[in-house]
Amino acid sequence: MPYNIAMTSDFFYPQPGGVESHMYQLATKLIDRGHKVIIITHSYKTRHGVRYLTNGLKVYYVPFFVIYRESTLPTVFSFFPIFRNILIREKIDIVHGHASLSSLCHEAILHARTMGLRTCFTDHSLFGFADAASILTNKLLKFTLSDVDHVICVSHTCKENTVLRAALDPSMVSVIPNAVVAENFKPDPTAASKSHITIVVISRLFYNKGTDLLVAAIPRICELHPSVHFIIAGSGPKAIDLEQMLEKHMLQDRVQMLGPVRHEEYWWRLQAAGYMLPEEDDLVSATSRAIKEIRMGRVKTEKFHEQVKSMYSWTDVAERTERVYEGICTGERVGLMERLKRYYGCGIWAGKLFVLCVVVDSLILVLLEFLFPQSGIDTARSWPTKAPRMTDGGGRRDRSKRRGSNVEAVVEEDLNGVREN
Structure with a gap:
């Protein structure tokens, strides 16, 4: 069945890089296979608001403060209101985060789990265990991956590294390599x-x-x-x-x-x-x-x-990622108490802090539902996948109903919806 997928990371075009290229290529191939995919990232100097890329790939450039290497300032909760709005508008089923150093990715997975959505994480790099930056990153990764449905790594060495850093069960980590065009x-x-x-x-x-x-x-x-x-x-x-x-x-x-x-x-x-x-x-x-x-x-x-x-082929990568999505969507859903147990086991002091974060996140969701009920948020129309062959009474094609007109209508409706919300 087709899924509605939101890929989230601090790293995306127009910045060049491996994570950026991976997300773009994977998203376009998943769209070719009939899925709906959107990208959520932070705004860049030349990119703000909603943009459409090749194949109808929609990108949300959210305004957030960047502190280092295009990573946004970790705020834990401030991303939740606009993130929830986007997920509801796009009818998202799966949130797929990318990159260990992306605070936007970690926050997206936390909020998606609070909303009861399926989540997946892809790790792209290797990190150490001894220096202060690695220790902090690994603890943050442990927090995020304590309550994630599945993890993908781009190599077997990366899998070993991620399993050790986040204390994961190796059976919930798959290896899907990068590809090249x-x-x-x-x-x-x-x-x-x-x-x-x-x-x-x-x-x-x-x-x-x-x-x-x-x-x-x-x-x-x-x-x-x-x-x-x-x-x-x-x-x-x-x-x-x-x-x-x-x-x-x-x-x-x-x-x-x-x-x-x-x-x-x-x-x-x-x-x-x-x-x-x-x-x-x-x-x-x-x-x-x-x-x-x-x-x-x-x-x-x-x-x-x-x-x-x-x-190596991006089509093969998309097919294997699709099987991961199928697996996590057929798995059992966990309740709030089970989530809290998972977070509590992250450490003597860190576990209690993580539990507090999840409880506050759940209370924020209740508040958002009260202030901005889901029924009051418009849903966005999906990008048309095929141009229907429409004819007028004489059997000729009606030029006013070409695909281009439909696309313009979808773009205009989405932009209006974003302005209103």
């Missing part, structure tokens, strides 16, 4: 240099992306292999460490830093790559072996595209 990354063997080997790195330059390993490994690789060059695309606080490393080892002529690169420019940056990129020694050793294989002609990099194309 193979048509956007067609190789051009003639573009690679014959005189030297180029290693291309495209990543956000943050600690959790392994930039420190890159800083340590590049000088050693360049010393061992004089014909190797690097191209690094991406931005972040660790860019300063890379620049200092280049100055210290005088590698400016062998390492090119491009800064942030738009998604549509990735493909021709990758054309120059001989191959692409977790202890430092292992990284250097593996890279050295790969360089040797390429020099001896044992590796045909142009064949990688066909292999990856057959292995």
Whole structure:
């Protein structure tokens, strides 16, 4: 059966990134399979209100204060009124949150569970256990995932990391990998240099992306292999460490830093790559072996595209995610007391704080129902999936009833509804 799904995260277009691309590609493929999908994120400088993207994907850009790396200020309860309004308007069945560092995602899952909706969470990154930021993030993740229907991770390593961080039952965590749009990354063997080997790195330059390993490994690789060059695309606080490393080892002529690169420019940056990129020694050793294989002609990099194309597909990701949705929608619903038991087991002091948050959230829902009853909130019309063939009396198509007219009516009605509410 088709589901009405709300994907929620602080990270979405127009900001580029892996989470943003994952949400967009997954949403469009789920729409192709007959589901209704909306995105709820915070507003950006150039994005406010309601926007429609390709395939009728509706995005709500909610005005919230951003504090760090496009993450909104955690307020726990202030997001609830507008979030409830959107879910009721769109008749949402499932709330799907993305990214551990998104406070909007954590709050959305809490409020959705309070409203009795099904919830799902996808984790995209690996985090540690020792530093203060990781400890705080892991405790917040434990709070959110104590009462979630299912968890998705993008790799088996990510699953192990998430299970340990949030103390989860491994049976409630599925692994569904990311995919690529193979048509956007067609190789051009003639573009690679014959005189030297180029290693291309495209990543956000943050600690959790392994930039420190890159800083340590590049000088050693360049010393061992004089014909190797690097191209690094991406931005972040660790860019300063890379620049200092280049100055210290005088590698400016062998390492090119491009800064942030738009998604549509990735493909021709990758054309120059001989191959692409977790202890430092292992990284250097593996890279050295790969360089040797390429020099001896044992590796045909142009064949990688066909292999990856057959292995990863966003359609396959959508089908597997759909099966997760089917599983959580057929499961038993839990009451408030069972939810409180789950939260209470999160720690001596944290458990009591979590229970208090859930109780307050439930009281806020009662207050919202009294002040803004569900019956008084208009429901939004869904984006038309197919254009019905309409004719006038003479059998000709009625141009006044084309799909374009229906679309304009839906857009105008939705915008009016948002202004009123």
